[in-house]
Amino acid sequence: MSVYTLEIDGREVGARPGETILAVAREHQIEIPTLCSLEGLSTVGACRLCLTEVEGASRLLPACTTAVAEGMRVRTQSERIARYRRGILELLFAERNHQCAVCVSNGHCDLQALATSLGMDHVRVPYRDPLLSVDASHERFALDHNRCVLCTRCVRVCDEIEGAHTWDVAGRGIGSWIVSDLADPWGESSSCTGCGKCVQVCPTGALFEKGKAIGEMTKRTAFVPMLQHMRGRRR
Amino acid sequence: MTPEELRSRAERRRLEESRFSERLRVCTATSCASLGSGALFDALSAEIHRRGTGDRCELKRVGCLGLCAAGPLVMAEQGTGSTHTESLLREVRPEQAASLLDGFRDGFPAEQSVPLDLPFFRKQRRIVSEACGRIDPDRIDDAVAAGAYRALLEALHERTPADVLAEIDRSGLRGRGGAGYPTGLKWHTVAKAEASQKFVVCNADEGDPGAYMDRSVLESDPHRVLEGMALAAYAVGASEGFVYVRAEYLLAIERLRQAIGQANQIGLLGSAVGGTAFHFHVEVRLGAGAYVCGEETALLASIEGGRGTPRPRPPYPAAAGLFGAPTLINNVETLANVPAIVARGGDWFASIGTEKSKGTKIFALAGKVAHTGVIEVPMGTTLHEIVFELGGGIPDGARCKAVQTGGPSGGCIPARFFETPVDYENLAGLGSIMGSGGLIVMDEQTCMVDIARFFMAFCRDESCGKCVPCRVGTVELHQLLDTIANGRAGTRDMELLEEFCDLVRHTSLCGLGQSAPNPVLSTLRHFPEEYRAHLRGQCPAGVCFPASPAEEPPR
Incomplete structure (x- = not known):
């Protein structure tokens, strides 16, 4: 098997053909911030937080979807990238309602952790504060649209791992929202198996288990690559 | 079908056409159709039937004749070879069917005839639109004959x-x-x-x-x-x-x-x-x-x-x-x-066009220009030629301020750059793009901040919502532009506008988001004084601020 040699942040690293920049970076403990990406799920390149500078490319490329190439030179950190990442987080915080102090996922939230680690300490654009609904029709779980960042992890885990495809995105632009089945209440969904995988992969407090109080909702995502791994072996 | 068979098919159709000494081509493309060319066609058809001149006069539905502003358009042709004449008639109404047919004998009304030596026609070079307005799009033999x-x-x-x-x-x-x-x-x-x-x-x-x-x-x-x-x-x-x-x-x-x-x-x-x-x-x-x-x-x-x-x-x-x-x-x-x-x-x-942009380009001329319509010109034609010669200039003697090319991905090019030959590189150099061919002419009564806001609203509404910078960035940019247009903005808002334009441009997933800031960036570049005026609470074009209450018309 051939091996590529490339440079990430000045470090020479080896990679297998077909791997993404993100996968190779993580193998070598080079941290690239991500939100929509989750190991074990397909990649969509939607959150734009993992944008990196690749020498010779006219645009910034998302590490999660860009395949490595021989001799590639990648920069995952720069003043410019840091500014963009903070700007994207500002937009995410301004888009809906992310009041950490009253959130079930406070302290266990990917969005919150990203803001902390990337130094996004205030939002300069006006908060939009839309009054969105909370779907609590399911017996064990609930979906608070106000906390959703539209990363589509729930959509993908339900489709790709559980095989139910209960979730999808409806509407467009700023009016996009996650729907179950044909925009039916979650509790009335005929396709939902109640497995709760979507709740576990949700990076924020948008999907949560009922009965959890502020800061009590912790999520476990390690099962996704495990399941993929087991299935791959069985095949 | 072999090439020979195709040739004989074309020949057959051409022969069929040459039997008619009078030919009427009625534009039935959307623009003229919306002005009633369907009814006009029916009226002409009925009149020809009534006169029993169907063996001499051919009536044909065709596509776009170009000068959309003057529709419904009819092209009247007579004779062949050296005696062949063409007259383009504008704004033809169904009740004029009889007089139109008489026109072959008595001449067509001068006030409805469009001179075919207008720069609008003369300066075009038609490759893509060669057969547009000549053939019946519903008859393949007509296309084959062409x-x-x-x-x-x-x-x-x-x-x-x-x-x-x-x-x-x-x-x-x-x-x-x-x-x-x-x-x-x-x-x-x-x-x-x-x-x-x-x-x-x-x-x-x-x-x-x-x-x-x-x-x-x-x-x-x-x-x-x-x-x-x-x-x-x-x-x-x-x-x-x-x-x-x-x-x-x-x-x-x-x-x-x-x-x-x-x-x-x-x-x-x-x-x-x-x-x-x-x-x-x-x-x-x-x-x-x-x-x-x-x-x-x-x-x-x-x-x-x-x-x-x-x-x-x-x-x-x-x-x-x-x-x-x-x-x-x-x-x-x-x-x-x-x-x-x-x-x-x-x-x-x-051999047609400029060094790096070959061939022709079709533009849809729209906005404050005398001859709105579809034109095909060689690459390298200047904006001045397009607006003032082909387009016939600005109606009512108003002054031209800018043209907008490339739609929501493009920008506004001020009149002082109109001598620039149109090609991909030149338009990009002026902060716009060639785009697909929309060309909107604007006069002094157009506010550039308002235009930037319009296109940002368009991008906001058309964003698919997949990536964050486009989904949320276009909303925030639109809001900032709205604040500026309403005279409630300060220099801080201008800084934010520029910063988020840069962010949306460089981090969006697809071309829609990447180019969404272009109308803002190009107006910022060419018309910075208009933005500054809005910060002071003035709109030079008189678009953004409502007239003072006393002048407001009664409801």
């Missing part, structure tokens, strides 16, 4: 795919959808890809505000686009094609479907085209009203039946496109250039 499918059959019988590719290379043709990517290069990539199945897709999801070039071509001469697709398929080794048209283009869809059916029937598309081993099946797919589906990866997702959202490239569609197969995607106008290039040679095409 030369349709000749290049295809000759290529299939006498030339190799590599030969066709080389011709496109030599022509220097670049994508007419806006980005100007070299067409030959794209074709080579698809041709080189090894796969048992390849596709050719025609992007007819035209959606820029004010732009309707592709609609006009599809309504007037659908066979040219289909022939271009077939030639492309032959060159790259594809056997299936899709035309992705927006569902709002009812007439274009109807004519396209009709054209595909007719071409299939006489073996110019479908299985064993022209009796050769080449197969090419074309299907029409309708867009469901999403501007973003003009972006190639979103378009493919939509054809596949999925949600029309883009995906990151690479891989490019040329490597992994429709259903994962190598796919060639070209815009309507690009494909419509192909038959002429293959027939007359790449060198001929390359």
